[in-house]
Amino acid sequence: MFKKQKYEFIIYISKIFFIILAYYYLFNIIKKNIKKMKKFFSTLLAITTCFSVNAQSGITSNIDRLVFDDLTNNPLSGISQSYDTLTAIGDINKDGINDMIVIAYPTDKKNISKEEIPNMNDPNDPYILNCDNNQPTMAVYFGTENNQYKKVNEYNKSICPKGLENGDEIKIEITNKGLLRISKTIFSAPPNWSPFASGVYLFRYQNNDFFLIGKTYYQNWSADGWAETKITDSFNFLTGKRVTTEDGASTNSTCSKKLIALSNFVIYTNDEDF
Secondary structure, eight states: OHHHHHHHHHHHHHHHHHHHHHHHHHHHHHHHTHHHHHHHHHHHHHHHHHHHGGGGTTOOOSSOOOOOOSEESOTTTTSOTTEEEEEEEEOSSSSSSOEEEEEEEEOOGGGEEEEEEOOSSOTTSOEEEEEEOOOOEEEEEEEOTTSOEEEEEEESSSBOOOEETTTEEEEEEEOTTSOEEEEEEEEOSTTTOOEEEEEEEEEEEETTEEEEEEEEEEEEEEETTEEEEEEEEEEETTTTEEEEEETTEEEEEEOOOOOEEGGGOOBOOOGGGO
16 A cells, blocks of 8 residues: 555656656747747737738728729829828829829728737736728829829739727838838837837839839837847848848848739738748
8 A cells, every 4th residue: 555655656746847847948948939929929919900801801891982083183082081091192104294192091990890909017907909900992193294193003902901000000102213112110019009110112113013122121129118129121122132130230141033013912011921
C-alpha cells in the first residue's frame, strides 16, 4: 500500500514539473517575440473590418443609388447628401486642363455595426465603437476644353471602407507630375488613437487605368508615448528597388517591376500586401 502511494506521488510531482517546464518555455517564446506580437495584434485590430467588407458586398442599401454622370459641369452635383466625398484636382493626362478624382462614401446605417474593442486598462469595460462597412466608389474625370468633366474610370472595390471610427484615414491628391497619391493611415486602439501605421501609394495613369508605380509603408509602434520600433519600407516598381529602414538601419533589396492596375488592387495598409 505504501509503495503504491509513493508511486502515485512521484507521478503527481512529475506532472507538475512538466507543466511548469512547458510554461517556462512558452514564456520565453512570448518574451522573445513580444514586439512582433504587439505589432501584429495592433495592426490586425485596426484592419480586420476592412478585410471583412467583401463578404458584405451583397447587402442592399436604403440610401440613394450612386450614379456618376458621364459628362458634367461638376462631378459632385449628381451625388446626393447621403454620401460623404473626398476630391482631388490636378492634371492627370498632362493636357494642361485640370482633372478631378472623387471618392464617394455611402452613409447607410444598415452597414454600420457595433464592434467591441478590448480595453487594456480595464478588461471588464471594453470600448464599443461604430464600424463603417459601407463600400466607397471612386470616379476619375478628365477636364475638357469647354469646362466640363468627362468620366473615364470608375472603381467600385479599390478603396476599402472607413472601418472603425477614428481608426482609419484616407487622403488623395494629384501631384504636380500628374500622379495619383493615395495615403491611408491606421490609428492605434483607444484611448490614445495615435498614428500607428500608414501606407502611401503612387499611381500613374496609362493605358486607360492607373498603375501602381511605387508605395511606402510606415510603422511606428508605441506604448504610452514611448516609441519601440520605427519601420519604413519603400518600393519603386519602375526600378525594381526596395529600401527597408528599421530604427535607422537601412537595407537595400529588390522587388517586382510588374505594374499592377488600380482596377485589380485594393488600398490596404498591411505589410503582407507588399
